[in-house]
Amino acid sequence: MTRQQLKKFFVYLKKKYRVYAPVRDGNELYVDEVHELEEVDFSPQIPINTYKHVLVPKRDELFTFRRGKLAERKEPYAPECGFLMSVMDLKAVGLFHQVFERDPYYQKKRQSNLLVGHAFFEGSGFSGHLRERYEEDILEHVIFDILLVKSGKNEWKVFTGSERGQETLDAFGFTAYEHIEFAGLIKEEGIDPDLERHRKQIVEASQDAWLHWGEICMACGKCAIDCPTCYCFNIADEHATKEKGSGKRVRSWTTCFYNDFSEIGGGEKFLKTNAQRIQNWYAHKWVRTPREFQIMGCVNCGRCDRVCPVGIKRADVFKWMDEHKDPKYSKKKILV
Amino acid sequence: MLNPYQTQEAKITGTEQQTPNVKSFRFKLKSGGALVYNPGQFFVFSLPGFGESVFVPAESLTEKNTYDIAVMNVGRVTGKFHELKAGDTFGVRGPYGNGFDLKKFEKKNILLIAGGLGLVPLRSLLHYLINRNLLDTEHRQVQLLYGCRDLGAILFKSEMKKLGKMFTITMSMDQGTDTTIGPISCYKGVITVLFKKADVVKNGVAVLCGPPIMFKFVVPEVQNVGYSDESIYLSLERRMHCAGLGTCQHCAIGPYYVCKDGPVFTYAQLKDTVQYK
Numbered sequence: 001m002t003r004q005q006l007k008k009f010f011v012y013l014k015k016k017y018r019v020y021a022p023v024r025d026g027n028e029l030y031v032d033e034v035h036e037l038e039e040v041d042f043s044p045q046i047p048i049n050t051y052k053h054v055l056v057p058k059r060d061e062l063f064t065f066r067r068g069k070l071a072e073r074k075e076p077y078a079p080e081c082g083f084l085m086s087v088m089d090l091k092a093v094g095l096f097h098q099v100f101e102r103d104p105y106y107q108k109k110r111q112s113n114l115l116v117g118h119a120f121f122e123g124s125g126f127s128g129h130l131r132e133r134y135e136e137d138i139l140e141h142v143i144f145d146i147l148l149v150k151s152g153k154n155e156w157k158v159f160t161g162s163e164r165g166q167e168t169l170d171a172f173g174f175t176a177y178e179h180i181e182f183a184g185l186i187k188e189e190g191i192d193p194d195l196e197r198h199r200k201q202i203v204e205a206s207q208d209a210w211l212h213w214g215e216i217c218m219a220c221g222k223c224a225i226d227c228p229t230c231y232c233f234n235i236a237d238e239h240a241t242k243e244k245g246s247g248k249r250v251r252s253w254t255t256c257f258y259n260d261f262s263e264i265g266g267g268e269k270f271l272k273t274n275a276q277r278i279q280n281w282y283a284h285k286w287v288r289t290p291r292e293f294q295i296m297g298c299v300n301c302g303r304c305d306r307v308c309p310v311g312i313k314r315a316d317v318f319k320w321m322d323e324h325k326d327p328k329y330s331k332k333k334i335l336v
Numbered sequence: 337m338l339n340p341y342q343t344q345e346a347k348i349t350g351t352e353q354q355t356p357n358v359k360s361f362r363f364k365l366k367s368g369g370a371l372v373y374n375p376g377q378f379f380v381f382s383l384p385g386f387g388e389s390v391f392v393p394a395e396s397l398t399e400k401n402t403y404d405i406a407v408m409n410v411g412r413v414t415g416k417f418h419e420l421k422a423g424d425t426f427g428v429r430g431p432y433g434n435g436f437d438l439k440k441f442e443k444k445n446i447l448l449i450a451g452g453l454g455l456v457p458l459r460s461l462l463h464y465l466i467n468r469n470l471l472d473t474e475h476r477q478v479q480l481l482y483g484c485r486d487l488g489a490i491l492f493k494s495e496m497k498k499l500g501k502m503f504t505i506t507m508s509m510d511q512g513t514d515t516t517i518g519p520i521s522c523y524k525g526v527i528t529v530l531f532k533k534a535d536v537v538k539n540g541v542a543v544l545c546g547p548p549i550m551f552k553f554v555v556p557e558v559q560n561v562g563y564s565d566e567s568i569y570l571s572l573e574r575r576m577h578c579a580g581l582g583t584c585q586h587c588a589i590g591p592y593y594v595c596k597d598g599p600v601f602t603y604a605q606l607k608d609t610v611q612y613k
Contacts, residue, residue, distance in 0.1 A: 065384035104337045232585040235577045237387045265410035287591045
């Protein structure tokens with residue numbers, strides 16, 4: 001697909017979708033709503049924020065209520081398009097699909113949106129967003145509708161990963177695409193060996209090791225808000241101002257770093273300290289998610305490293321955990 | 337696709353003020369059907385306009401398809417619950433969580449240890465076993481150790497007196513003096529005092545439910561009387577929003593979700609997991 005064709009395709013998409021794409025603001029890119037292709041930044045840089053609101057809205061109305069009765073949401077979701085999503089962001093979509101498999105709101109939202117990925121192709125291998133360790137078969141293991149792979153200065157090779165992607169391109173009038181059949185999130189060679197290594201680093205670290213990071217961490221939650229695989233949420237009832245006894249049951253984003261996140265009736269909290277909160281965040285990504293889905297809860301996009309106001313970086317945390325193991329873990333013993 | 341957040345309607349058939357801040361609500365489903373669950377599982381109760389809260393219902397010992405929950409007034413939802421009366425309705429969804437693996441309880445002595453409102457899930461288990469003639473106190477020992485603040489904080493007092501004739505109930509009270517309530521011996525002190533005062537049932541399964549501080553001090557006592565980590569069961573309470581789907585992350589502890597992998601865990605599962613206390 002040439003730049004000229006892409007421009008027309010963008011105009012075509014805009015007729016149906018609200019389009020979100022990377023936009024340059026100073027030295028950084030941010031995912032924002034765009035109206036013209038010229039606004040979009042095509043560089044391999046990862047935007048600071050994510051596309052996850054296209055999948056799970058920041059604030060989602062689940063039910064309305066009136067005089068004590070709940071009624072299911074009937075309004076359809078506005079069609080939204082994530083445009084130029086990196087392969088890492090698409091890998092995060094794979095995790096969301098697993099986590100929200102039984103969630104009807106997520107499923108409806110997914111039905112209404114279109115995910116257009118962006119990758120870079122150089123010679124026989126991928127680089128840029130895909131990094132050197134990704135091979136062409138990665139495309140079978142990520143979820144997308146359409147994927148644009150840079151193949152020249154103003155040229156893209158086009159892949160489809162869903163029927164919706166095919167239908168969209170067919171309807172637009174572009175048929176020179178290749179279809180990739182999704183083969184599941186886990187590659188043929190099996191579970192990522194880094195997964196077990198990181199899991200062990202987390203569960204075998206001493207409690208004191210987390211105190212160190214708890215003293216540095218401000219529990220601001222920036223890492224979680226800008227993480228494409230974080231999806232903590234609250235559900236709460238909000239009253240309408242006009243009619244007494246009516247309102248909405250709303251699901252909204254939160255983070256596990258917030259002070260009241262683990263608070264139960266009566267005031268007891270289970271994540272009392274910043275050390276406990278940062279430990280819980282790491283446990284989610286590298287212990288709970290692998291336990292549940294056999295994949296890591298981190299797609300290595302590096303956003304958390306970049307946005308942390310106190311400079312906490314995953315690599316430093318893992319190194320520290322390696323150096324501060326709980327003495328009870330010998331080389332042979334592995335904690336569940 | 338079924339909406340897991342959708343509730344079915346239940347109607348309150350009676351209320352009882354258990355203590356100054358705990359009220360129980362007897363209810364039936366409006367459909368007239370039964371709540372199907374394993375004891376130890378929980379349900380999410382909904383008051384549109386106020387929100388949702390997690391409770392463990394107990395089957396009635398006398399009325400079919402009738403249940404009750406005990407609600408402590410500690411927040412927005414529970415505060416509104418306390419205003420409800422017979423005839424009012426609320427929503428209910430569930431069951432969620434694993435519940436007790438009753439096969440592992442078969443033909444074994446049962447030691448139940450409850451602190452405060454922690455009595456509720458254990459009472460749900462007792463009712464379930466009694467209604468199905470599975471308590472079987474002729475062939476095994478069943479004992480309830482129940483700790484509460486004072487005489488006025490005892491939940492389901494008259495029922496406890498009746499149950500105390502079926503099996504041993506021994507109580508501790510933080511305030512007051514040693515006394516008896518019908519067949520129940522009460523000792524002054526925190527719940528660990530009962531390991532000195534009572535002849536604690538051994539060689540079986542121990543089931544604990546109460547505030548986190550109770551686990552910290554009671555688990556070593558239970559271990560001391562010979563229970564293995566695999567035979568000590570803890571029913572945990574956590575904040576939940578999705579409640580049962582393992583999604584919202586509020587109830588996570590280490591590798592587990594209390595709403596999905598629990599709320600019942602063996603101590604063997606939890607002992608190396610931080611944040612369970």
